[in-house]
Amino acid sequence: MTTTDLTQNGHDFLVMQEASLDFGGGAGVFDLTFSLPPGVILGMIGPSGCGKTTTVRLLNGIYGPTGGEVRVFEKDPLKFTNGDKARIGYIPQHSLLYANLSAEENLHFLGGMYGMSSRERKARMPELMEFVELTEARKRLARQLSGGMQRRLMLAGALLHEPDLLFADEPTAGIDPILRARIWDNFRELRDQGKTLLVTTQYVGEAAYCDLVALMRRGRLVTIDTPAGLRRQALDGEGIHFQVDGSRALEVMQFLEGLPQVKRTERVPAEPDGILAFVEDAGEELQVLLATLKEHKGITPRVAEPYLPPFDEVFVRLIHRSEETE
Amino acid sequence: MKSAIIKAFAFLAKEFHDVRRQPRLLLSLVGGPLLVLAAFGATFQTANPFISTVLVWPEDGVPGIDQAQAEQFIGRNFYLTKVTSDREEALAMLDEGRVDVVQIIPDVTQEEAIAQERPQIEVYSRTVDPNLEGWVRSLAYGEMNFINRQLLAREAQVAQDKAREIDVSLEDAASQFRLLQENFDAEQIERAETQARELRLALVGFVDFLPPISQAQANLAPELTRIHRDTEILIDDLGEFEQVLASGEVATRMERLASTVDEIEALHGTVGEFVGVPPENIVSPVQETYRNLRGTPYTMVIFYTPAVLALLVQQLAITLGSLGLVRERQMGSYEMFRVSPLRFSQILLGKSVAYVLYVTVAGVILTGLLALLKVPLPVHWVQHLVLLILLATASTGIGFLISALSQTDSQAIQLTMLLLLLSIFFTGFFLPLSGFSWPAWIVGALLPMTHALEGFQDLLLKGDSVTPGIMTVLVFISLLAYGLVLVIMRRQYRRMAH
Numbered sequence: 123m124t125t126t127d128l129t130q131n132g133h134d135f136l137v138m139q140e141a142s143l144d145f146g147g148g149a150g151v152f153d154l155t156f157s158l159p160p161g162v163i164l165g166m167i168g169p170s171g172c173g174k175t176t177t178v179r180l181l182n183g184i185y186g187p188t189g190g191e192v193r194v195f196e197k198d199p200l201k202f203t204n205g206d207k208a209r210i211g212y213i214p215q216h217s218l219l220y221a222n223l224s225a226e227e228n229l230h231f232l233g234g235m236y237g238m239s240s241r242e243r244k245a246r247m248p249e250l251m252e253f254v255e256l257t258e259a260r261k262r263l264a265r266q267l268s269g270g271m272q273r274r275l276m277l278a279g280a281l282l283h284e285p286d287l288l289f290a291d292e293p294t295a296g297i298d299p300i301l302r303a304r305i306w307d308n309f310r311e312l313r314d315q316g317k318t319l320l321v322t323t324q325y326v327g328e329a330a331y332c333d334l335v336a337l338m339r340r341g342r343l344v345t346i347d348t349p350a351g352l353r354r355q356a357l358d359g360e361g362i363h364f365q366v367d368g369s370r371a372l373e374v375m376q377f378l379e380g381l382p383q384v385k386r387t388e389r390v391p392a393e394p395d396g397i398l399a400f401v402e403d404a405g406e407e408l409q410v411l412l413a414t415l416k417e418h419k420g421i422t423p424r425v426a427e428p429y430l431p432p433f434d435e436v437f438v439r440l441i442h443r444s445e446e447t448e
Numbered sequence: 449m450k451s452a453i454i455k456a457f458a459f460l461a462k463e464f465h466d467v468r469r470q471p472r473l474l475l476s477l478v479g480g481p482l483l484v485l486a487a488f489g490a491t492f493q494t495a496n497p498f499i500s501t502v503l504v505w506p507e508d509g510v511p512g513i514d515q516a517q518a519e520q521f522i523g524r525n526f527y528l529t530k531v532t533s534d535r536e537e538a539l540a541m542l543d544e545g546r547v548d549v550v551q552i553i554p555d556v557t558q559e560e561a562i563a564q565e566r567p568q569i570e571v572y573s574r575t576v577d578p579n580l581e582g583w584v585r586s587l588a589y590g591e592m593n594f595i596n597r598q599l600l601a602r603e604a605q606v607a608q609d610k611a612r613e614i615d616v617s618l619e620d621a622a623s624q625f626r627l628l629q630e631n632f633d634a635e636q637i638e639r640a641e642t643q644a645r646e647l648r649l650a651l652v653g654f655v656d657f658l659p660p661i662s663q664a665q666a667n668l669a670p671e672l673t674r675i676h677r678d679t680e681i682l683i684d685d686l687g688e689f690e691q692v693l694a695s696g697e698v699a700t701r702m703e704r705l706a707s708t709v710d711e712i713e714a715l716h717g718t719v720g721e722f723v724g725v726p727p728e729n730i731v732s733p734v735q736e737t738y739r740n741l742r743g744t745p746y747t748m749v750i751f752y753t754p755a756v757l758a759l760l761v762q763q764l765a766i767t768l769g770s771l772g773l774v775r776e777r778q779m780g781s782y783e784m785f786r787v788s789p790l791r792f793s794q795i796l797l798g799k800s801v802a803y804v805l806y807v808t809v810a811g812v813i814l815t816g817l818l819a820l821l822k823v824p825l826p827v828h829w830v831q832h833l834v835l836l837i838l839l840a841t842a843s844t845g846i847g848f849l850i851s852a853l854s855q856t857d858s859q860a861i862q863l864t865m866l867l868l869l870l871s872i873f874f875t876g877f878f879l880p881l882s883g884f885s886w887p888a889w890i891v892g893a894l895l896p897m898t899h900a901l902e903g904f905q906d907l908l909l910k911g912d913s914v915t916p917g918i919m920t921v922l923v924f925i926s927l928l929a930y931g932l933v934l935v936i937m938r939r940q941y942r943r944m945a946h
Contacts, residue, residue: 179783182787183786183787184783184786184787204789205789207787207788207789208789210787212784212787212788214780214783214784216779216780218779218780218781218783218784220462220465220466222465222466222469222470223462223465223466223469224465227461227462227465230458230461231458231459231461231462233458234454234455234457234458234459234461235455235458235784235785235788235789235790236455236788236789237450237451237452237454237455237789238454239450239454263469
């Protein structure tokens, strides 16, 4: 799916149109505009306090907007019926497990809150416990579970009533990378089952797991795009990484910048013989540039490959650009 | 409907699991209150304050009062640390704080006592406690009455001795006057005149020995009143008789003589009655008789048990309720509840049923265990159970109200403690509500314990039924508390969204 496909579907589960919630003193979220079709994972990424949780709370009806419009399932979340609420699963930022209840009892409580009968809960629970890999720990008290296990138990609790839309507010916060990857595997599996997920995170690297990524800063949406689209935005196109003899690096850079298909070049920080050349389509231009270099300069770079910058770098570039625009 | 029940039951089950995993809490639900009651029963001695005193007793004693008897009387209410005749020594002990009260009995002579010069019993204390001062004044008043009675009894005894002497004179006079009736001659007339004069003077002297009749001593025996009256009549009569005897017609004199003999005989009869009455009955003829129609009164421990039971059940329910919602709020659970298809009333219902169940079970077990303290078991167990449930429900509602108004659990605990203080002062627990002005009655009426206390006393101590009024008021308090909680929580929910 392209970015356009993902954000401008006619049957969006979730729409924010210039939605704002002003807490005063610069706090809140402002002019958020985006939409989300069913069956995708939207990752909301941004530093702490940028408005991710407030956005989630606007979407699930905890808060009402002070401006603009918020619609989920084509309804104002503040006017959700019980039926609408039952279509939503929610993992809040903080653990809401009851310490003196076992993992299973916590799930029974959460299922009961959604009106599921004991039989329904019992039928669904083994599958879910298996899904979050907590079958062995189901009798353990919540206070005896590790942080990662607690987050996975929260995930199971949010899925017990089989929601169509899942809001997960920083579900991987404070968890080691292996467990984080496991939780994202769970999310992707849910997406593959047709569920829609909105996941907030401070770990920018997790953007890679998402279908769409919304970058937030100071209560505003900097951009929303696919992970690849974000890279393109950050790099203003696509990058090609070359490694040449250090003594000729400057010469190669100047030559490449003179070519019409090359937008600009950069030295690779901490890599003396590394050069980055930015073009519209790296896959298309890579071979052309290699041939041109050999033909005109007699140089064959040691390395010539599409440049896939880590998302940390992508976000730093996007944030800097946003600051420059302001 | 089924879904609503499932949702409420989810909270009931959650609270059940939460509490059952806390054995110390379970133990404190029943064991704690019982221990409190047991400690109360084991250590309670008296509701009266301990007041130490020094008695200053005159060196020459008090006529008519035995010192040992006085010490025994004072020792009933005071802890008598010393008896001395040195007033300054006793006051120094008070100044040094070695005793609470000094009581100084006046150095009263028999004549002073009889002459009713009203000598003062001096009582001194240095207390700052108004209750203690009330006790001291009340006890001093009792002592004054005791001493007065003793003095008057002594006086009455002296009067009775004099009355016996007078009675001899009466008999002599009556005999002399009868002789005159038989032989009305000059010699007999002269003897009769002398007899009449001597008797009149003796009677005038006798009146001075009689305890006086005044309004303040209206509780004197009727025999005393009669002897006063008949003596005065005879004194007047004898005076007139003397005049008539000296100058009247024979027929008039004979008529007067007959009348005087009748008066003498009347007084003789009255004297006979007067000397036949015990002296203490003359000065204090009315005695109290008290009968408890319910049988023997309970010990203080048993008497206070219903109030303690009501207080413990109320506070237990209020504590559970007050922490029940505020902890969810602090934990952030409201966010989850708000997103889920839950009504706040379902949360409240689920939690309430769990807490009321726990508190009621604890109350029933506690009632059973109270038998160990020899507290009677309720005659009407069903009514007892209903009263426990209503008390627990109303108290849980008040606890929820505290929870709804508190932001943190420490705030909730503070308000709960405040309510405990209100319950101790304004429910009739140990200070009767009738001793307060009307604002306190309103506070008392709004506290479930006030009504439950009365109900438990009916059920446990009197073996009666609970009046429907008590049940109705508890239902009203429950509805009021829960209604307010719903209004406040809905407002808070709305405020969260906007």
